[in-house]
Amino acid sequence: MEEPVDLEMDHMDKFPNHEKVSKIFKFFVFMCTLCSLAMVATAIMALVLANGGGKPTDWQDFVGIIVLLLINSTIGFMEQKKAGIAKDALMAHLAPKTMVRRDGEWFKEDASILVPGDVIRIKAGDKIPADCRLLQGDPLKIDQSALTGESLPITKISGDKLNYGSTCKQGEIDAVKRHWSPLQNSGYGEIPVAMPTLFFVIMASGCHQLSQQGVITNTFTALEEMAGMDILLIDRTGTLTLNKLSVDRNLIEVYAESVDRDVVVLMAARASRVEDQDAIDAAINGMLKDPKEARAGIQEIHFLPFNRKDRRTALTYIDNEGKMHRVSKGAPEQILNLVHNKSEIEHRVHCVIDKYAEQGLRSIAVAYQEVPEGTKESPGDPWQFIGIIPLLDSPRHDSAETIRRALDLGVNVKMITGDHLAIGKETGHRLGLGKNMYPSAVLGNYKYFDLFEDADGFTSVFPEHRCEILDHLQIRKHICGMTGDGVDDVPALKKADIGIAVADATDAARKASDIFLTKPGLSGIISVILTSRAIYQRMKNCTTYAVSITVRIVLAFFLITIIWEFDFPPFMVLIIAIFNYGTIMTISKDRVKPSPQPDRWNMAEIFRTGIIRTFKVTSLQKKDVKDLRMLASALYLQVSISSQALIFVTRTRGWSYAARPGTFLMTAFVVAQLITTLIAVYANWGFASMQGIGWRWAGVIWLYNLIFYIPLDPLKLFIQYIGRERSFKRDAHQLRWAHALRTLHGRDLLETRVTEHNNDGIQQHEGEDGVATEHEEAPLLPDL
Secondary structure (H helix, E strand, O other), X not given: OOOOOOXXXXXXXOOXXXXXXXXXXXXXXXXXXXXXXXXXXXXXXXXXXXXXXXXXOOHHHHHHHHHHHHXXXXXXXXXXXXXXXXXXXXXXXXXXXXXXXXXXXXXXXXXXXXXXXXXXXXXXXXXOOOOEEEOOOOOEXXXXXXXXXXXXXXXXXXXXXXXXXXXXXXXXXXXXXXXXXXXXXXXXXXOOOOOOHHHHHHHHHHHHXXXXXXXXXXXXXXXXXXXXXXXXXXXXXXXXXXXXXXEOHHHOEEOOOOOOHHHHHHHHHHOOOOOOOOHHHHHHHOOOOOHHHHHOOOEEEEEEOOXXXXXXXXXXXXXXXXXXXXXXXXXXXXXXXXXXXXXHHHHHHHHHHHHHHHOOEEEEEEEEEEOOOOOOOOOOXXXXXXXXXXXXXXXXXXXXXXXXXXXXXXXXXXXXXXXXXXXXXXXXXXXOOOOOEEEHHHHHOHHHXXXXXXXXXXXXXXXXXHHHHXXXXXHOOOOEEEEEOOHHHHHHHHHOOEEEEOOOOOHHHHHHOOEEEOOOOOHHHHHHHHHHHHHHHHHHHHHHHHHHHXXXXXXHHHHHHHOOXXXXXXXXXXXXXXXXXXXXXXXHHOOOOOOOOOOXXXXXXXXXXXXXXXXXXXXXXOOOOOOHHHHHHHHHHHHHHHHHHHHHHHOOOOOHHHOOOOHHHHHHHHHHXXXXXXXXXXXXXXXXXXXXXXXXXXXXXXXXXXXXXXXXXXXXXXXXXXXXXXXXXXXXXXXXXHHHXXXXXXXXXXXXXXXXXXXXXXXXOEOOOOOEOXXXXXXXXXXX
């Protein structure tokens, strides 16, 4: 009898928290980006260059630039902290658990409270939860690359030590928890990648939004890739289906003499785990009147766990008469390869499998042999094929709707399954995917390569086939997402443009993925698609505005200085920059309309649009105002208003007045321009060479800017039209392909809806923070 474990006496042996990087250091990191260092250099230059000719030190510009730098760093720091808190809260619910035996019983326990002496179970895909020593069992393949840098898995046998943090790639065995080692107490640091603060804020805001919906993003770049994803490869079992199997006893096929259906179920149950069961084991054991029947009257000698290569399990046992037997269950093809009379029964077996598959049923075959030699290593007598058990795995209630929404968003969904071709077709038909399925055998035949884009899915797929499918699609310039949950999915998750680990995925799959879902099903993927496209649109709006305002201010003040020889106060340029900065930061919360089709960067269009939108300002710079100080105030007001007004033009591809901006953006614009107008009207700043111009001139400048704002929308639409003409063939090909896919899937969409390629063709209602809320369904894009 095992001694009870005293958790309190052993101090619960909880993993120590890694020492966190100080907040001061994190804030300092934001001040050390290339952009921040350039601002520091500018501040120093403003201080040094202004001291010539007996002029006083230009402290105003220096202080202003430093204030802008502090604002820039503070916003980035706060957004990172906000996203980090949300992610940590979600991760707390995903704390790793492990199977542990205490008082003779197996149950799941938090890995963080294992104590020395605990017996734990390790299987393929598990991250080793603690330093431990292997007990009796089959060898394991362990990946220690995270600890040692060794890329190839190493073999561990009974008695070997395993280190916390390594990953089990193959096998299953029990182990005993050891005491801490220094490795477990070592800390790891994290340094964020330098990026422009606004892009960082937009990404962090999107990650925070997704974490509230149960989606965790491991990398920022995954969101950008997700916006352009046009193909999504999805696992069938456990992702499109519930992975809760049921068995119809009346449909069980028996092949051996003197064996009935009850014996077939009993033999299958013996080849299953009694504890820590997967879905198949649970369904088969559930067919017994008493689950203990599976081990009643026998002594277990050796259990061979399931792995993706052998695709079967086996139990070697001794009965109450002292005779040794072996029973195995698994994929019918694998079991057929074991039996001695394969050629005699193969046709009959395949007919039964096909019959099951037409009804959407999976097949599990069972075989039996005697082992007269009496050792677990003995090959035993010839295997006997005793029966086939049908398993029903019903689709999730939301799978069909999720697929429909993905197709309407221009994402072609393809099902990946290891099941029979007929099962794939039946499942595809039920879920609205279509029946255009291909077996994995076509992957090596170049004659079928052109069919890959039109395929609705692939069947009889092994882990290595996933990477081949990705190769064929990525060569054709598709951006592919791939879902996975097991250790064998890791290579494909890494190879995909966006690797997506689904709920209940192994630690190895989560580590290899870019995004992982914490809720069952695929509905979270739609949230990611819409959020990523909204993020892309905000980034595109920001980039277009940045090009416009940069060229505009540089060009305007260049002409003022060179042609009109007017020395505009640098301090006022800095004030404009600060107000513009505050307003543009609200873009991260602005209302946007995600594109109905996958998005990709088109830098030529962005720069062409941004540059042409700046030309109207050059005619404003010479005014009939004699006092140069009043002229400076007038120029300051005109440039500030027109610069920030460009945000409303660049934030949408359609008419700016038809797309209501977010509350944050509108409030920031009103506040900034109210302060700007008050400065221009009343300021009498000698250090900045400015004098108030009064409300009459201020009203004239506001009217002037309003008049010149009107033609910006037509100019923008004209530029977009020219850009679309140049890329018409490419876009037409993509839209024809998307329309053809919808036709294959039975989606009778109107041509106008398919070809609606601008963001303003979507009616979507959103909240004040830019997050869409349920109101009414849009013609093409469903509400978030």
